[in-house]
Amino acid sequence: MLIVTHCFTSCRSVFFGLIGLSVARLTTTLQTQRQVAMNVPMVTESDGWTVYLSREWEVLGPFPIHAREQHFLSPSFPLNLSEPIDLDRTWPSSYVDGGSVGWSKACAGKDGLIEVSYPAVRWASLRATEGWAALQHHSVLRSTLIVHPPSRSHSLSEPQLLVNLFQGSFFTILPSPDAVGEAVIPEWHAGNIYALGKAPPNALKLPHPPSLDSPTTYQIVVSGDYEIRLFGDPRSILGTEVPKLSVTLAVDVQDSASTVIRDESHDVVGDFVGGWAFGNAVGIGLRSLGSWWTVTGATVSTGISENLTVSLLEKQRIGPTQTRVIPVVLIQTSPVYLDELEIILRLESGDAESEVFVTIPLLHHPQWSADSVPAGGIKATFFYGTSMPSAFLVLPPEEPRNVPLPPILALHGAGVDIFHSDRFWIKALPRQQHSWLIAPAGRTEWGLDWHGSSTQDAWSAVEALCDILASREEWNRWSLAPKTKVLVMGHSNGGQGAWYVAARYPDRVVGVVPAAAYIKSQAYVPWVQSRSAHYVDPSLRAILDSSLTPDDNDLFLSNLAATPILAIHGGNDDNVPVWHTRALISTLKTWNPHANVTFREDSEERHWYPDVFKNDEVAAFVSSTLSGQDAGASIRTFTLTVAVPSDSGSLHGWSIYRLGIPGRLGRLTVNINPDGISVETSNIGAFSYRPESLPKDVKNAPFLVDGQRIELDEATWDQPNFSLALVQEKGVWTPHALFDVATTSLTGRISNLLSSTSPITIVVPNRLPSPESSAALRIAHNLNVYHKLDVGIIDADEADRAVRDGSLASGNLVVLSYGKLRGFAASLLSKSATPFGVDGTTLRLRSRSLTAPSTGVLFLHPHPTNPEALALVIYGTDVSGLERALRLFPIRTGVTVPDWIVVGSQADARGTGGVQSAGVWGNDWSWNEAMSAF
Structure with a gap:
């Protein structure tokens, strides 16, 4: 039995799970987003073409699945779409009584919202033994599209569809079941499964041209995958044991025109402080509707201001249906106080030329002070990866300091748009007396869970702020130290990210304040209901799973055994269970029973509460850590753990550059005492250390690596910023200058x-x-x-x-x-x-x-x-x-x-x-x- 409901509020409020917002506020935000982006009628028209999306859906499910398994399985599993769909057939499913499921009916709401649940499934019984893993499941949804041709007075060029699929994983458009001809290989398009903002629609051609004389029917098939991280625990969110899949689908139609249009949601522009841009990067969102265009130049409109000009950072080619953010550099010679910036972009497509006129509103702030600072922080911009316009938020300190203190790098939770009009995240953080607060975007609201490119974005924001403060004399006294260290703070997914960033770059981190953090994805919702596990060779599975090793925070806690940490968790957290933080601390103390780690468990609190960071204990920890009071004595015994050397920094001056067997963990254990330096390696091919970081009392002591004595030139000990590499060659460790070591491998996954x-x-x-x-x-x-x-x-x-x-x-x-x-x-x-x-x-x-x-x-x-x-x-x-x-x-x-x-x-x-x-x-x-x- 399948039940479809139309409770609009409950659809997106489940995002409360990992973003640290109130359900009421989040629901309002997402309702507004849907009204802007999704509130379209079921019949849409463009240049005479009309598309009708049926509100009637056939649904097949539920089938057990673990998170991300849908990337390997066919999105239409268990269907083979090269064959006709039999609506009377049943398929095996271990979730239902009797062990088989068939098709049911569902009806979409006027806003395209489809809600699917299976109340006949005994979810409480499944959950009793399998926990949250039992709630994750896969469904196939199928409906019809009818495309009506324009009248003869309109263009008869073939149209393209614009499809927005929110919180669904994949969709495809197929010919009608009655169509005669060769079988069509489904072309699967990824949905916006995280319901990310600022997302352009999927633009696609129909699988075969529609008739110019009569309506043409097509099928649309959606892969609907229920994941706890997306929809939350129904027991706490909806007050029921029954999980509910909520996806929203909207379809529009447009001619395949040789035109470029603006996509203002992709614009990037920073705030102005005292008339000066806080970052010189500007991005302008453009989308090509149907041809190849190249952006060749950018200028400001005549007469705007002789004190401000722009230039195109580099030419950009835009493919048909592609959206790009055009990188433009702001050049100022004196302060400006414009309400908006008008830019003209020049474009070419073959012999055709065009201009796009762009107007971008500007936000101005006065120079900050101890008593005056924008409540929502200051938006800064930079070019990520040399040419991608990007932004982040900062909160200035109350007072400058002759010797800059490390800033706080604050990582938001999943689903949080830090630039939303209320700027919730930056407001939730305590302003510091002498330290900057830096809130990076992480690329998007979810990014890569603060791994990979999201980590790069965070470090790039720190470097960008350093450059911005150095660019103006009046900002110099608020500057950061070059290559500054940071205190990492984060909530939920950002708390997990704080553990991740700190453990991968321990020498760049002075302390960590992770709140409501989960350990890793496999611990968040175990994979015990995996379909793949019934078929895959365990040795192959181990190789596949090695691609997750770099993300497993618990495996890298040796790197934080001497780092000051204040871990926070609500004792009644129904989204990220509190045992995650308890387990992380237990593991950390196994590496070092005397680790400088404090656990604050707020027993009655749930996932988010307003004073999670704004309390006396956090203030005292942050103050003492940033001032260096918790630095402690020189560390003489430690273990550096690395999975992918290119994604890892140093620990106490020691770095791993190459693994013996890539794909496996590498560990370097160092013991330093007056009698000598002893190094034990596990799966290490090359490593380095900085002699100047070693205590002076071991300058002439023996240096042993895996029992082999290393003879060193005494002069190397006194060279500043010098690193010595040791490479294992045929079982023997050999010293090298660091630049002689081959480039660190970028591979691993x-x-x-x-x-x-x-x-x-x-x-x-x-x-x-x-x-x-x-x-x-x-x-x-x-x-x-x-x-x-x-x-x-x-x-x-x-x-x-x-x-x-x-x-x-x-x-x-x-x-x-x-x-x-x-x-x-x-x-x-x-x-x-x-x-x-x-x-x-x-x-x-x-x-x-x-x-x-x-x-x-x-x-x-x-x-x-x-x-x-x-x-x-x-x-x-x-x-x-x-x-x-x-x-x-x-x-x-x-x-x-x-x-x-x-x-x-x-x-x-x-x-x-x-x-x-x-x-x-x-x-x-x-x-x-x-x-x-x-």
Whole structure:
């Protein structure tokens, strides 16, 4: 039995779980967002084309699934959409009495809201043994679209659909079941599963052209996946044991016009303080409706101000349906007090030229002081990754200080838009007397859970503030120290992020205040209901799961054994259970029973409460930590733990640069005493240390590494900022100058691709409509929605020329191909830089040719021109294989894809049980037998 309700308020209030807002306030915020973005009628019209979305839905489910497993399973599981859908058939499901489920009916509300629950399932019984894991489930939703052609007085160009899917994972448009012709391979588009703001719609072509004389019917299929992190615990949110899936779907139609339009939601502009921009980066959101456009220049409107000009940071090409944020640099010669900024952008498309006139409102503040500061902080801007306009919030200290104190880096919870009109997050933090408060965006409201690119964003915000304060003489006395350390603070997902950032970069952190933090995704909701687990080889599963190791905060607590920590948790937290913080502290004290860690458990409080950070205990801890009172004596015994060396910093001056077997943890244990320095390594290939960081009483003491005595030149001890590297070569540790050590490996998992030093470039065979072009635009769309990462798309000829003349963009690269390997993809692989290669036009992994139908392949590869960047090859033996590979592109945390993976059609029903082989590269891109399933 399936019940559909229309309780509008309950739909989004479940986001309360990880964002630290009141249910009432959050519901109001999301209702407003939906009214703006989603409140459209079921019939929409554009240039004569009309689309009708049926409010009647067929629903199939529930099926057990663990978080992110839907990226391996077919989004239409258990259906095979290449076959007609049988509405009378049943499918096995372990959640229902009798063990099988069939189709039920549902009806969408006028605003497109579809709410699905299964009250006949004995959820309380399942939960009694499986906990929250039993509530996670998958459903398939199916309805119809009818497209009516325009009258003859209108354009008869083929329309495209604009689809907004909130809190659904994937959707596809298919021909009518009655359509005659070849079976269509579903083209899956990712939904906005986190309901992120500032997200452009999915723009897509219909699977076949609609009739110009009569209505044409299509099917729409949605993958609906209930995750606790998205919808919350129904017992506490809805007062029931029955989980409720809530997705919202809106469909619009527009002509495929050769036009560029504004997307104001993507604009980035900082506040002005005393007439000066707090950061010179400006971003302007543009979307192309149907052709390739290049932005070639930017100027301010005539007569605005002779004291302010702008320039285009670099040319930007926008693909059909793509949204990009155009980077513009502000140049000021004196203060300005304009209410708005008017900019003209120049564009070209072939022989066509155009101009876009942009008006951006400006917000002004007076110079801050001890008694005067904007309640919602100051919005600052910078160019993330060299050219991506980005913003963050800051709260100035009450007083400047001759010797700057470390700032507080405050990480928000999941779903929090720090720039929302009420600027809730910055207001929840206590202003400091001498320290800046820095609230980074983390790319988006969820980002990458403060891992990878979100961590980069946080550190970039710190560096940007340092640069901004140095840019004006009147701000200099409020400046930060170069390469300043920070105190990390965060709530919920941000609390988890505080543990993460501090444990990966311990020498850059003076203290940590994590509140309501969870340990890691697998601990938040266990994977005991995994469908894949019934099929996958455990040794293969271990290799796949190694891609999650870098995110497992409990494994890296040795790095914080001497760091001052005040951990906070509500004792009645029904979103992130309090045992998470208790377990983290217990683990930390196993490493160091005398660890400087304090646990504040507020027994009656739930997930968020107003004084979580604004209380005397937090104030005292922060004050003493920032002033250095908790620094303690020199640390003489410690263990540094690393999973991916390129994502890790030093501990007490010691760094790990290379692992013995990549994919496994590496640990370096150091014991320093007057009798000598003893180092024990576990899975370490190369490490370094700074002699000047060692206590003076061991200057001439013996230095042992794994029992081997290392003879050092005494002069190295007195060199400032000098680091000495030791490399294991054939079982012997050999000293090297640090610059002689090979570049730290960037590999370990495919999600490393998201940590790009500049915009990601996607290479397609050509810019004509094709499966690869569609894939490129979908990747670009997903990176925009989930991470606000910029993407440029070029064709294979452009890529070849750029490699030859050295002009290829320095950021990470994605190469798309299917079928026979030709052009740029073939030339890249012909160099045999990894065990993947090309045999004629066939992809080969070592001695095996990959030719089986419906096979998808993803693997990291050296960037052709930049040794500090990555390339990712996404390949399908055919179009269905390419589609399967695309779903594994890790736009979210928790998707288990290591450095390379080969997946076949069995994954549609068996999840990771359909993975044919996978692995982690060895050092220097070599074959890693210990971490490969082949």
